[in-house]
Amino acid sequence: MNKDVTAPLSILFLCLGNICRSPLAEGAARAAFAAAGIDVTLDSAGTGDWHVGHPPDRRAQAEARRRGIDISALRARQLTRNDFYDFDLILAADETNLRDARAIRPADATAELMLMLDLLPGRAGEGVRDPYYGGDEGFAATWEDVAAVASALVARCSTSG
Ligand code: 4NP
Numbered sequence: 001m002n003k004d005v006t007a008p009l010s011i012l013f014l015c016l017g018n019i020c021r022s023p024l025a026e027g028a029a030r031a032a033f034a035a036a037g038i039d040v041t042l043d044s045a046g047t048g049d050w051h052v053g054h055p056p057d058r059r060a061q062a063e064a065r066r067r068g069i070d071i072s073a074l075r076a077r078q079l080t081r082n083d084f085y086d087f088d089l090i091l092a093a094d095e096t097n098l099r100d101a102r103a104i105r106p107a108d109a110t111a112e113l114m115l116m117l118d119l120l121p122g123r124a125g126e127g128v129r130d131p132y133y134g135g136d137e138g139f140a141a142t143w144e145d146v147a148a149v150a151s152a153l154v155a156r157c158s159t160s161g
Contacts, residue, residue, distance in 0.1 A: 010042075030069070067147075
C-alpha cells in the first residue's frame with residue numbers, strides 16, 4: 001500500500017453499477033465496524049448511472065444474507081464531485097472505477113482515493129472481480145474480498161486511536 005490510511009471517519013465504497021461489489025463492501029464494513037463498536041460513516045456509489053435507485057442485485061443480497069447481513073434497503077446512486085469532499089476515503093473496486101473517479105475528482109478534493117485491495121497485504125493494485133455477468137460463486141468470491149477489506153479497515157481504525 002502506498003498511502004497511509006489512518007482512522008478514516010467516513011468511507012465511500014465505489015464500483016461500476018453500485019448493485020454488486022460496493023453494496024457488499026458497504027454491508028461487510030457496516031457489520032465489521034458495528035461489531036467493533038466504532039462509529040463511522042459508510043456509503044457506496046457507482047461510477048455509472050444505469051442502476052440509480054435500484055436495490056442491490058438479488059445475488060448480492062443473497063450472499064450478504066448468507067452472512068447474516070441485510071443489504072436490501074440500500075439504493076444505488078452515482079458518484080458525484082461532492083463525494084470527494086464529503087468522504088475521507090473513497091475505495092474503488094477496480095482500476096476502471098479508479099480511473100473514472102479520477103476523471104471527475106476536483107483538483108482540491110480532500111478524499112483519499114485508492115483501490116479496495118490496496119488495503120490488503122500482497123494484493124495492492126488488484127481489482128475486486130466484477131461478479132455481475134457470472135454465477136453465484138462470483139458473489140462468494142466478492143464477499144471474501146470485501147470482508148477482508150472491511151476487517152483491514154476496522155484494524156486500522158482500532159490501532160490508530
Ligand atoms: P458492480 O457490478 O459494479 O459491482 O455493481 C455491475 C453491475 C451492473 C453492471 C456492471 C457491473 N452493468 O453493466 O449493468
